[in-house]
Amino acid sequence: MKAIVCTEYGxxxxxxxxxxxxxxxxxxxxxxxxxxxxxxxxxxxxGGYQIxxxxxxxxxxxxxxxxxxxxxxxxxTGLGGFASHVLVHAxxxxxxxxxxxxxxxxxxxQSYCTALFALRERAGLRPGExxxxxxxxxxxxxxxxxxxKALGADVLAAASSPAKREVAIRAGxxxxxxxxxxxxxxxxxxxxxxxxxxGGALSEQALRALRERGRLLVVGFASGExxxxxxxxxxxxxxxxxxxxxxxxxxxxxxxxxxMLEELLTMPGIDPVAPQVRPLEEAGQAMADLVERRVTGxxxxxxxxxxx
Numbered sequence: 001m002k003a004i005v006c007t008e009y010g011x012x013x014x015x016x017x018x019x020x021x022x023x024x025x026x027x028x029x030x031x032x033x034x035x036x037x038x039x040x041x042x043x044x045x046x047g048g049y050q051i052x053x054x055x056x057x058x059x060x061x062x063x064x065x066x067x068x069x070x071x072x073x074x075x076x077t078g079l080g081g082f083a084s085h086v087l088v089h090a091x092x093x094x095x096x097x098x099x100x101x102x103x104x105x106x107x108x109x110q111s112y113c114t115a116l117f118a119l120r121e122r123a124g125l126r127p128g129e130x131x132x133x134x135x136x137x138x139x140x141x142x143x144x145x146x147x148x149k150a151l152g153a154d155v156l157a158a159a160s161s162p163a164k165r166e167v168a169i170r171a172g173x174x175x176x177x178x179x180x181x182x183x184x185x186x187x188x189x190x191x192x193x194x195x196x197x198x199g200g201a202l203s204e205q206a207l208r209a210l211r212e213r214g215r216l217l218v219v220g221f222a223s224g225e226x227x228x229x230x231x232x233x234x235x236x237x238x239x240x241x242x243x244x245x246x247x248x249x250x251x252x253x254x255x256x257x258x259x260m261l262e263e264l265l266t267m268p269g270i271d272p273v274a275p276q277v278r279p280l281e282e283a284g285q286a287m288a289d290l291v292e293r294r295v296t297g298x299x300x301x302x303x304x305x306x307x308x
Contacts, residue, residue, distance in 0.1 A: 003083035004283040007056045009047030013284045021087045028090045030065040034106035035081040037299040042287035064105035072096040074105045082283050084303040104272040107298040111143035112264045117246040123215045127152025129192040134202055137164025139298040144195045145171045150269040156189050164296050183209050203227035212237045275300045
């Protein structure tokens with residue numbers, strides 16, 4: 001098998017050959033057709049994530065591929081996905097519907113599960129409410145746009161460039177805006193729930209835009225800056241600030257997470273945007289592009305056997 005390996009935090013990753021993995025009890029071998037690249041992967045190889053796996057390790061949080069009997073599956077791997085083959089627990093291999101190709105499936109689980117967990121489980125989003133999505137041109141942002149619409153909400157997408165805003169509109173957003181004077185624009189539009197995977201100064205603008213009993217969902221800090229939010233703005237209008245860590249929750253609630261993923265795969269209105277497709281050996285550049293916010297949507301990596 002071929003795999004991407006991180007041998008030292010902050011150093012370039014390497015493409016290596018390794019012995020083919022052998023399944024143990026309760027495991028299944030997946031021949032990887034595509035591996036999703038996530039923000040967490042890039043942070044992890046830089047040593048900037050709260051979890052630091054023992055070196056060396058293979059990054060890669062989610063994959064789509066085939067089991068030895070030919071079943072098409074997606075699986076949340078946590079680690080090990082940037083490879084031509086990966087072992088997963090059998091319960092983690094979720095069969096794919098025919099309409100979802102490998103590339104879109106590999107970019108599905110992390111973003112869409114995060115979005116549904118945030119909007120329904122944490123914010124209790126109700127039909128007819130209005131949702132502001134920051135970073136709406138990214139993977140989690142685009143997923144939040146579609147999940148919010150599927151739950152019956154109106155969506156205002158905010159993104160940094162016209163190209164990203166156009167993608168958000170095509171994904172289903174009702175309107176799209178830039179970040180100039182975001183607070184005034186969003187306040188005039190009316191916001192019940194704000195989804196924030198960006199952080200930095202935009203978090204406070206989103207908080208100040210919320211109307212009575214509005215909820216700010218803290219998803220991540222793609223800007224690289226953790227905001228310091230004024231508590232008086234939480235008190236005003238009885239607002240709430242809600243954190244969520246879907247990754248940690250999914251590891252301790254495996255059955256509930258699988259049910260959530262299966263629900264998303266058949267949920268009306270969920271149609272993932274096709275990701276950028278790059279060869280496995282470009283994993284290092286792909287992760288850098290994602291962390292440094294040069295990507296619209298998502299990236300997936302494909303092993304050489306898929307591109308030859």
